[in-house]
Amino acid sequence: MNKQPQTVSNRAHFVEVYPHNSITMSPIAHTQPEAAEGGSYTHPGNIPAHAKEHFITRYIFSQDHKMISKQFLVTGMIWAMIGGLFSVLFRLQLGFPDERFPVLEILFGHWAAGGMIKPEFYYALTTMHGTVLIFFVLTAGLSGTFANLLIPLQVGARDMASPFMNMLSYWFFFAASVVMLCSLFIQTGPAAGGWTVYPPLSALGSASIGSKAGMDYWIAAMILFVISSLLGGLNYISTILNMRTRGMHMARLPLTIWGLLFTAVLGVLSFPVLLSALVLLLFDRHLGTSFYLSDIYIGGEALSSEGGSALLFQHLFWFLGHPEVYIIILPSMGIVSEVISVNARKPIFGYTAMIASLMAICVLSFLVWAHHMFTTGLNPFVGSVFVLFTLLIAVPSAIKVFNWLTTLWRGSIRFTPAMLFSIGFVSLFISGGLTGIFLGNATIDIHLHDTMFVIAHFHIVMGVSAFFGMFSGIYHWFPKMYGRFMNNTLGFIHFWITLTGAYLIFWPMHYEGFAGMPRRYLDKSSWVSFGQFHRLDAMITVVTIIVFSVQLLFLFNYFYSIYKGRRVRTVNPWRANTLEWTTAIRPGHGNWEDEIPEVYRWPYDYSKDGRDHIPQTEPVTAPENLNDP
Amino acid sequence: MQNFLIFAILILGFIITFQIARASEFVSVIRGEEKTRKQTNKINAALLLVFLIVGMFGVYWTQHTLGDKILKLGTSASDHGILVDRMIKYTLIATGIVFVGTQTLLFWYSFKYQESDKRTVYYFPHNNKLELLWTVVPAIVLTILIGFGIVYWYRITGAAPANAMQIEVTGSQFKWEFRYPGKDGVFGKKYYKNIDEANDNPLGQIWEDAANHDDIYESGQIHLVVGKPVKLIIGAKDVIHSVGLPHFRLKMDAVPGTPTTLWFTPIKTTKDMIKETGNGKFVYEIACDQMCGAGHTGMRGEIIVETQEEFDQWMASQKPKYVQMKEAAAAPAAPAAAAKDSVAAPAPATADSITAAGAAKKDSTAK
Numbered sequence: 001m002n003k004q005p006q007t008v009s010n011r012a013h014f015v016e017v018y019p020h021n022s023i024t025m026s027p028i029a030h031t032q033p034e035a036a037e038g039g040s041y042t043h044p045g046n047i048p049a050h051a052k053e054h055f056i057t058r059y060i061f062s063q064d065h066k067m068i069s070k071q072f073l074v075t076g077m078i079w080a081m082i083g084g085l086f087s088v089l090f091r092l093q094l095g096f097p098d099e100r101f102p103v104l105e106i107l108f109g110h111w112a113a114g115g116m117i118k119p120e121f122y123y124a125l126t127t128m129h130g131t132v133l134i135f136f137v138l139t140a141g142l143s144g145t146f147a148n149l150l151i152p153l154q155v156g157a158r159d160m161a162s163p164f165m166n167m168l169s170y171w172f173f174f175a176a177s178v179v180m181l182c183s184l185f186i187q188t189g190p191a192a193g194g195w196t197v198y199p200p201l202s203a204l205g206s207a208s209i210g211s212k213a214g215m216d217y218w219i220a221a222m223i224l225f226v227i228s229s230l231l232g233g234l235n236y237i238s239t240i241l242n243m244r245t246r247g248m249h250m251a252r253l254p255l256t257i258w259g260l261l262f263t264a265v266l267g268v269l270s271f272p273v274l275l276s277a278l279v280l281l282l283f284d285r286h287l288g289t290s291f292y293l294s295d296i297y298i299g300g301e302a303l304s305s306e307g308g309s310a311l312l313f314q315h316l317f318w319f320l321g322h323p324e325v326y327i328i329i330l331p332s333m334g335i336v337s338e339v340i341s342v343n344a345r346k347p348i349f350g351y352t353a354m355i356a357s358l359m360a361i362c363v364l365s366f367l368v369w370a371h372h373m374f375t376t377g378l379n380p381f382v383g384s385v386f387v388l389f390t391l392l393i394a395v396p397s398a399i400k401v402f403n404w405l406t407t408l409w410r411g412s413i414r415f416t417p418a419m420l421f422s423i424g425f426v427s428l429f430i431s432g433g434l435t436g437i438f439l440g441n442a443t444i445d446i447h448l449h450d451t452m453f454v455i456a457h458f459h460i461v462m463g464v465s466a467f468f469g470m471f472s473g474i475y476h477w478f479p480k481m482y483g484r485f486m487n488n489t490l491g492f493i494h495f496w497i498t499l500t501g502a503y504l505i506f507w508p509m510h511y512e513g514f515a516g517m518p519r520r521y522l523d524k525s526s527w528v529s530f531g532q533f534h535r536l537d538a539m540i541t542v543v544t545i546i547v548f549s550v551q552l553l554f555l556f557n558y559f560y561s562i563y564k565g566r567r568v569r570t571v572n573p574w575r576a577n578t579l580e581w582t583t584a585i586r587p588g589h590g591n592w593e594d595e596i597p598e599v600y601r602w603p604y605d606y607s608k609d610g611r612d613h614i615p616q617t618e619p620v621t622a623p624e625n626l627n628d629p
Numbered sequence: 630m631q632n633f634l635i636f637a638i639l640i641l642g643f644i645i646t647f648q649i650a651r652a653s654e655f656v657s658v659i660r661g662e663e664k665t666r667k668q669t670n671k672i673n674a675a676l677l678l679v680f681l682i683v684g685m686f687g688v689y690w691t692q693h694t695l696g697d698k699i700l701k702l703g704t705s706a707s708d709h710g711i712l713v714d715r716m717i718k719y720t721l722i723a724t725g726i727v728f729v730g731t732q733t734l735l736f737w738y739s740f741k742y743q744e745s746d747k748r749t750v751y752y753f754p755h756n757n758k759l760e761l762l763w764t765v766v767p768a769i770v771l772t773i774l775i776g777f778g779i780v781y782w783y784r785i786t787g788a789a790p791a792n793a794m795q796i797e798v799t800g801s802q803f804k805w806e807f808r809y810p811g812k813d814g815v816f817g818k819k820y821y822k823n824i825d826e827a828n829d830n831p832l833g834q835i836w837e838d839a840a841n842h843d844d845i846y847e848s849g850q851i852h853l854v855v856g857k858p859v860k861l862i863i864g865a866k867d868v869i870h871s872v873g874l875p876h877f878r879l880k881m882d883a884v885p886g887t888p889t890t891l892w893f894t895p896i897k898t899t900k901d902m903i904k905e906t907g908n909g910k911f912v913y914e915i916a917c918d919q920m921c922g923a924g925h926t927g928m929r930g931e932i933i934v935e936t937q938e939e940f941d942q943w944m945a946s947q948k949p950k951y952v953q954m955k956e957a958a959a960a961p962a963a964p965a966a967a968a969k970d971s972v973a974a975p976a977p978a979t980a981d982s983i984t985a986a987g988a989a990k991k992d993s994t995a996k
Contacts, residue, residue, distance in 0.1 A: 516875020
């Protein structure tokens, strides 16, 4: 532990690039407001200091991690709106299967002839809803935003390990977005085989209209997306491992960074498997191979493919697919841990246990994929192994929940919108996590698999709660992004309606599942067993529309606050300990105007020794218990 | 016009909400930001408590209103379903306790420990005993659930009893087809390239195989015998489907090229269920549970569970496909009648080569 005040630059590298960095900064003395607006410090090897950034290099092909993070966020928001709108459309069909909505015909032409959504269109909507929200919003939009924004700022680096690769990562995501968007406008419509795109349905154009050109666009977009995700992930890992400032050893990283690190590791290890699965699917579609096809008679014709296995795709897909849900939830867990600790004015309880449980989840998430396949005729022994690992993953999840609860205990809680969304996250994570214990058990899954119970489960535990983590992060770090606050009142309205709405929408869906109602049914009128929920479905649809409109309110709040929000007047508005609050209110490229601060302690010294908070940059002068594991 | 009105009301709603939000910000500046913040803090804390109470009541109310619309635990119509229901019950008890406990703590703590000048925050960074407690306790509970789960799972997926009735189930877009092995108890061989819907061979049966001659074909509906184990041999022609049997609490995918099996014993006849549910129209339904294309929603099959006598009566009235086909070929004085008399004729020229090579290799349903 170096207790001497810092006088020399901690990395010779930076001395060369920032020759005037020799001023000694008391770590918490960066209080000149607005001083670094549009900052003059640039990344090493990039643009020389004081060079003026052009519009294009600053806002479009930017290599500044903070700008890239905003690009990810805004693109994610656009996709969230599209994906959310899709869900409103198919909920209209589910809630009011006999009603006609002439406006739909005006908007979608023959896909909604007579104001009724056609089945092909319905499945295109659900497929795109899933794909867009899981991959484009909750993977790219969530990790892309917060990994970019927080990693350099919280580990104390001027930028990512490779800013150029980081920029590429966004632009591959952008390209993926463009291709996916185009697929919405082609004649045969976008992919419609479900977001899991199981072959043979997705492999054969004759099986579904969505498996014609739309599926090729889908595969192309996802391949671009995987590249984007890998470029991003490698960068996040190398930045966290190599570019921490002096004193920031791994056990002093904020939990946000730990969450993002494990997310990136999961992504780097699992996305390539999806890539290979999709390439094989492409071969099956166009090159006459039979990786996934066997014994198929379709459209009055027997295909020549024999010997392939449709289940191979499912194994490959879920080898990504299951870690993917943790890719979605881990960044939110990190954000929530940080926000709860800051706003409860209390250290996060069990920091080491939190990291250990993240690590346990990370490892176990690779050993549970076949729990999506209990009903595929899996060998019963293999099934039982996956039951074991699947239910075991509930242990680290439980540890996290109890640690969050204990963090709240005897705190002094400020209910900012960010804090409310974090509390909402914990509530949803509990509810959705517990229903996972039903589905992870093969004995129950054989009944509830592919029913509305599954829809309720994963929307609560992975969809809505990851969104809550994302909202929490946006409200919390908005001041860092734009130097202004978002409107609190709108934030409170947003939170209360969204939380109530989320439960109203998804809680009753469990009952539909317990009635055995399959997912992806658009009209239950021909069924004796599933017709009893039509009033419930109508209610859910109405709530969905309300919750969706409230998200528009959030978007409005976001964009309005960028320009008109209350200005941030202190460097550290939340009185937080982490490094990002030691930069100027609006940090320029390079983040710290002077030297990168050195770190002397963990990030959770709140309410310690009678002091409200002790920033990480404050040297240890007297003997104290440092909580270094 | 109506759409326009709804749109206008929405916009108006937005503007009003936004103006209120803006006004509240101005008010907070006038009244002092710190004072306003403390006040909203109290309001939000109170709302969290209200949410807990209303939410818990909502959980009860949902159960009250929807509870009789679901498949009640313990009313399963199959022996395996009883195990599933029991497992759900155990899990429901365990998770229910945790749900109420943790949600209550979460919202209660949030309310109780809201910001207050009077409270000094307790610096409590870690405690290994507590961590150990909530590692070990969930682990024990989960081990119990895993134990029951795996034991039941093996019982459900174990080998079917030797006396089980066998039925072959084939899914295709968007219907279910079934085959009983007939009197000989053996399914005849089939090969997917033999499927010929025009010539009444929807499953691709190989007519040279004599075991096929008494196989009964059914479409849309099957009959089962109450109390008699049944083994379904499940396949698909085109894409993946799934045989979903909600009342039996079971489900198994139908994968083209990879046959799967599922066995159970129905314990309630359709008539029993009509009495039990009070629904005169009750029928056991087979729901396709795996998204299979545009007609997925309508991919419905029916199961009739009846007594052995009723079943035998029904079975006696069934004609094997082979017989039907031969009769159809013989009855109309079609020019090809003579040719069709020969078994090999429907699948011309190549039939021999396919059956020879293919049947041996691709015989997926032979016992």
